[in-house]
Amino acid sequence: MNTMPTNEKADNIDGLLSRYFQAEMPEPWPECQVWSRLEKPGVRSWFRSTGRLALAASVLLFFLGYLTLAGIFPRTSTSTQTLDHSQDIGSKINKEHKVRK
Amino acid sequence: MKSSQKKAHLPQGDFEDLYQRHSREVWALAYARWLNAEVAQDIMQEAFLRLWKQWLEGSDILNPRAWLLRVARNLAEDYAKSAFRRNGTQAPQTMNGVKGREDLPLEKMERDETFGQLRLELDQLAPADREILTLRYALDYNANDIAEILNINATAVHMRLSRARQRLAERLTAQGVMQLP
Numbered sequence: 001m002n003t004m005p006t007n008e009k010a011d012n013i014d015g016l017l018s019r020y021f022q023a024e025m026p027e028p029w030p031e032c033q034v035w036s037r038l039e040k041p042g043v044r045s046w047f048r049s050t051g052r053l054a055l056a057a058s059v060l061l062f063f064l065g066y067l068t069l070a071g072i073f074p075r076t077s078t079s080t081q082t083l084d085h086s087q088d089i090g091s092k093i094n095k096e097h098k099v100r101k
Numbered sequence: 102m103k104s105s106q107k108k109a110h111l112p113q114g115d116f117e118d119l120y121q122r123h124s125r126e127v128w129a130l131a132y133a134r135w136l137n138a139e140v141a142q143d144i145m146q147e148a149f150l151r152l153w154k155q156w157l158e159g160s161d162i163l164n165p166r167a168w169l170l171r172v173a174r175n176l177a178e179d180y181a182k183s184a185f186r187r188n189g190t191q192a193p194q195t196m197n198g199v200k201g202r203e204d205l206p207l208e209k210m211e212r213d214e215t216f217g218q219l220r221l222e223l224d225q226l227a228p229a230d231r232e233i234l235t236l237r238y239a240l241d242y243n244a245n246d247i248a249e250i251l252n253i254n255a256t257a258v259h260m261r262l263s264r265a266r267q268r269l270a271e272r273l274t275a276q277g278v279m280q281l282p
Contacts, residue, residue: 013273016219017266020220021235022238025128025138026128029125032117032124033150034120034146038150
């Protein structure tokens, strides 16, 4: 058990707190960094705008590519081919059926 | 409250004076929130940067000191949210007690250990009590100065200071810390 008188305790905690907080204070005190920090957002915004530009260019290229490919391979020719095959198959069976009869 | 003429009345030198007058108070409030000197320094610089930007935009800030202290408090709270995102459930000060592997002189080791325990106890106090203690012991402010900054009366400062000191003394004595340097 601690037997220290209350006054001594108060002196001790006062001294301890003073030493602690004084040690935590930056030494030497830092200079104002406002102007050096002001330059950083400029760099960041440049990156941001470049990134946005790259994204917009990518989307544009994607659509151009899509349209070009759609022009080379039109969808209608594919669907017609499929339809023709089914007609062939159906007609073949019908022909065989007629021959047997 | 915008004023387009404001920009012309703000020389850089005046802003430096403002920084010299109030930066320690701003640091103290930020430090009281996190008990981390580097974080407090970062918050302090950010608060001044925002003040400068506000003035450049022509905002009419009548009481820069009060504005800075309010912004520092808000920034400290915002830091809590971002720190949570970065570190999960552990706030950065949790790691403050962890020591590096380099050999330290015995005296410094003892001091660091004492300060580490004190920091843990300070962390248990209410943020308002930590603000009072920081202003009292880091800046050597008296009760009236503290009352003015925190917008409370001097009696309340005395009471909170006394209570916080007593609590710290009891807990540190129980841990055998008070006899150390």
